Amino acid sequence: MHKPKVEILHKVRPKLAELEQQRRKMLEARQNAETIAIALVIAGIVLALSLGSYLGDENGMPVVFMIPFLALAVAVYYIRTARIKEQGNLQQDIGNVITDALGSDWSYAAERHLSPGLVKYSGLMGKNRTIHGSNLIRGKHGDTRFSFSNIKISGNENENSEVFGGLILAIDFHKELKGKTLVFPDLAQNMLGSWLGKKVQSFGWGGLELVYLEDPVFEKAFAVYGADQVEARYILTPNMMSNMLSLKTKYGDHFSFSFTQGTVFVAIENVNPFESSLSAPILPDGTFYHFYKAIDLVTEVIDTLQLNTRIWSK
Numbered sequence: 677m678h679k680p681k682v683e684i685l686h687k688v689r690p691k692l693a694e695l696e697q698q699r700r701k702m703l704e705a706r707q708n709a710e711t712i713a714i715a716l717v718i719a720g721i722v723l724a725l726s727l728g729s730y731l732g733d734e735n736g737m738p739v740v741f742m743i744p745f746l747a748l749a750v751a752v753y754y755i756r757t758a759r760i761k762e763q764g765n766l767q768q769d770i771g772n773v774i775t776d777a778l779g780s781d782w783s784y785a786a787e788r789h790l791s792p793g794l795v796k797y798s799g800l801m802g803k804n805r806t807i808h809g810s811n812l813i814r815g816k817h818g819d820t821r822f823s824f825s826n827i828k829i830s831g832n833e834n835e836n837s838e839v840f841g842g843l844i845l846a847i848d849f850h851k852e853l854k855g856k857t858l859v860f861p862d863l864a865q866n867m868l869g870s871w872l873g874k875k876v877q878s879f880g881w882g883g884l885e886l887v888y889l890e891d892p893v894f895e896k897a898f899a900v901y902g903a904d905q906v907e908a909r910y911i912l913t914p915n916m917m918s919n920m921l922s923l924k925t926k927y928g929d930h931f932s933f934s935f936t937q938g939t940v941f942v943a944i945e946n947v948n949p950f951e952s953s954l955s956a957p958i959l960p961d962g963t964f965y966h967f968y969k970a971i972d973l974v975t976e977v978i979d980t981l982q983l984n985t986r987i988w989s990k
Contacts, residue, residue: 681972684774684778684968685960685964687777688774688777688960688964689964691773692770692773695770696957696959696960698766698769699766699954699957702762702954703954703955706954763952763954764787766952766954767950767951768785768786768787770952770958770967771784771785771786771811771967774964775813775815778815778971779816781814781815781816782813782814782816783813783815784811784812785812786810786811787810788809788812788825789807789808789809789812789825790809790812790824790825790846792807794846795827795829795844798844798846798934798941799856799884799934799936799941800858800932800943801829801840806830807827807828807829808827808829808830809825809826809828810825810826811825811970813825815971817975817979817984818978819984820847820848820978821847821848822845822846822974822978823846824844824845824846824970825843825844826842826843826947826948826970827841827842828841829841841945841946842930842943842944842945843944843947843970843974844942844944845941845944846941847939847940847941847942847977847983848938848939848940848983849935849938849983850938850983851911852938853907853936853937854904854937855902855903855904855907856884856902856903856934856936857884857887857900857902857908857911857934857935857936858884858900858901858902858932858934858935859900859932859933859934860898860899860901860932861897861898861899861924861930861931861932862896862897862898862899884902884903885901885902885903885905886899886900886901887900887901887905887908887909887912888905889908889917891914893921894917894920897921897924898920900912911935915982916982919980919981919982920933920981923977923981927944930946931943931944940981940983942977944973947970950966950967
């Protein structure tokens, strides 16, 4: 079990305060560099105008005028690139401070995410989607290893049409599984009613068939698809279904689950990524809680699903 949150905060607070001092120095240096670059470009434009007027060569004038504006475009590009890089480095430093305090089993990568292959393998998002992401965290909660990141998934034809935005979590699962079982919020029955909703669901999902369970409360809350009816029931014990209902009661229709070959994938919608800015101050407590809220959510999922219970072995 990782350390209590308040203990971690006390440990990282001085280091985050140091990062705030570094941020201020970086911001000042960046602003000075940008001011000098803009001043040089303006001086170049003035020089070009003066030179063009002096030469009075109409054929050469376009070239003379083009040079400073080209310099302006190059300066803007490099200024923007440098600022983005520095912001990314700062965010990485913040994440390193916090995850290092959690222990050697934890790591953070600001600009990385779960691999598209792993996300697609979960079966939760369909095929041929455009996948972007950030904030990859790997860790261990109790005896359970996991990794998660923010993921944004766009439609097949339009990258601006978001079909999913939130966290995707891959958790070690101590059951040997041969097939795949998917659990989605039962939106069809909620929108279309029980009879028609079941008819729509009976067409299956991604080659998996609708699984029929004996718990009417769970069936009303979730739609289950699996490669094997028996294995799906082996996974979805009364205790597991009760735990999943607890998450739904607390958070609503934001959770989908995939059980496949020793891994539980959990997709949690509407969880915003941790982001830092060179222009925004690092307030140690606020920054810590902003970063840590995703870890809190993930460890709560592991605890609620009782995935640290080792009554099965792989």
